[in-house]
Amino acid sequence: MEWGILAIVIIFIVVSYIVLQGTRASIAWRKAAAGGDVDVIRQLLEESISGWRSMKRPQEVAPDVWRGVQSVNLIDVGPDSARVSCQVESEYRLVDERWVEVANVLQEGMAVTARLADMLLYDVPNLRLASARIDVHTTFRDPEGGSQRACILTTTAGREAARRVDWEAWTPAEIVDAFGGRYRLGERGDALPIDLEDEAGTPEPHSLGVQSQR
Helix, strand or coil: CHHHHHHHHHHHHHHHHHHHHHHHHHHHHHHHHHCCCHHHHHHHHHHHHHHHHHCCCCCCCCHHHHHHHHCCEEEEECCCEEEEEEECCCEEEEECCEEEEEECHHHHHHHHHHHHHHHHHHCCCCCCCCEEEEEEEEEEECCCCCEEEEEEEEEEEEHHHHCCCCCCCCCHHHHHHHCCCEEEECCCCCEECCCCCCHHHCCCCCCCCCCCCC
């Protein structure tokens, strides 16, 4: 009887110690990130992104959107910000024995952007970013038939603007528009590549006609 009680006490002490150490470590990480430690911020983001790549798709997220989320790569970090890139393709479905495009690359890019903005701002443990920039890339064919990746949408999701976003009710297009997402459209309404390095050539934000809901 005495040995059993002693064993329970020892287990309780060990578990309490582990929890205490974990709490201390969490507080230390949070403090360092809040203080602008770029190395800590990078590590926290890389750990979360690695976890997203291996975790099971949430039921409320469409498979094609989750594939875009899992393609995310960390490009750069700052004292209170991060920049990532991801990849998307059009979504096709088989209708009457024909493959039909049901969501173009820009629509897919907006859906992935909205999801990533939510995750980067709210789902990274011990980190509270002021902003997260998301660059969406897709595949383009050149006249010779070769393929190349190019950015079609870039969005900087700021925390202040995020407070005014209705994440549950708004469409991805409305969310991207609220963050001032930038993209370029061709004559037929298809997404065109944008040059992220040339500020003079950066397209002006396209308004999606979001009605005021804030």
